[in-house]
Amino acid sequence: MSSHSNHNVDIHDEVNYDPTVWVPHTHSHGTKDIWLKFWILLGLTVIDVAFYFIMPPSMARNIIFIALGIVKAIYIVGTFMHMKHEKLGFASMIIIPMMFIIFFIAWMLFEGNFWGTI
Amino acid sequence: MSTQTISQSSTWGGGNSPFKVSYGKLMMWVFLLSDAFTFSSLLTAYGAIRYSFSSTDTFIEEVTPVKLEADGIPMRDGRIDFTFADNLINKYTPESASHAAHGAEGHADHTDYFVQKMGETGIFSESHWPSPDLVFNHFPGFGVIDFHGMHLPLIFVSLMTLILILSSVTMVLAVEAGQRGDKAAVSKWMLWTIIGGFMFLSCQAWEWTQFIGAGSRMYSNPYGPPTFAALFFGVTGFHGFHVFSGVVLNIIVYVNNLMGTYEKRGHYEMVEKVGLYWHFVDLVWVFVFTFFYLI
Structure with a gap:
């Protein structure tokens, strides 16, 4: 029986481990990396839209x-x-598991391409 | 029962967390994995059904651009030419709107005219899947600047993507502030995340209003096969409801933080756990954007 408001319980205790309250020690990795990834994500979205307008529709474009x-x-x-x-x-x-799922989505996309022709 | 004799030196022997994560965070990840399965089933169905139909471009090739040109669709290099979009989209005038109101010829709206013209020439037909840039080409003007009658494909949905990525950044900044135990910074970044969530939901509401306003329903739509609108409502609706749930969770965390719940608890892991859910919603949108609007 543990309570979150009980200050006698050590939330980082490794010896008398209590899964209901235990949390690992955390430390910040800074904000520089976060903003870098934001600009990368923004750039990739712009590249997506650019490909949409420059390249005619094809399976090669879908793979991109x-x-x-x-x-x-x-x-x-x-x-x-x-x-x-x-x-x-x-x-x-x-x-x-997620790698299998992305593979399955792509696989069924190609599979559907044949349904109309058979 | 000697349960206290478990060796602490063994990683998988019990009495510790082998992955060095708390129970709550581990379960959040397991939930997100199961939720990813749900979304991937929707996207798998979408990909397979969509590609079992032929495309707008194949149709244009088959009926020949020359025939479409004769039917009043400006063409260039085998594709619809929107350079002179006035001819195609901007047939709407206030006069023609008042004519339409009196049952005479004319069109009540730019969207109505464009969709009807596409239907008449067979570019929108149940036999092939519509090209997304012909369906999602609107941008709200709200009467300040009139974007109506302009062909702006993907612009609005790209803005929605930007909003969601930005709200993901503010969320991760809230998590980072929590790791430093900075209560005021957690409040600030959580508030920005909530605002971003509401902005995204507003955009989606507008998108749905456009789509339904043009005559789309679960069982039929003026753009293409019935499954086109059904899947649009299904996939974006499912995602939108996740965003809504995420905003609710964010508000709960925001209020808890203001009341000092996490300060008393000694850690801000709840911000991180709800953050994981919020990033997952952003991650799903990346794939909805890829599969629904780009492919």
């Missing part, structure tokens, strides 16, 4: 859009969601 989407996802998950500072096992647990 999906690739740029994945790059944006890496920056959002890595920096904004702090995934690059997490333990490798934890990051793998989340990222590996």
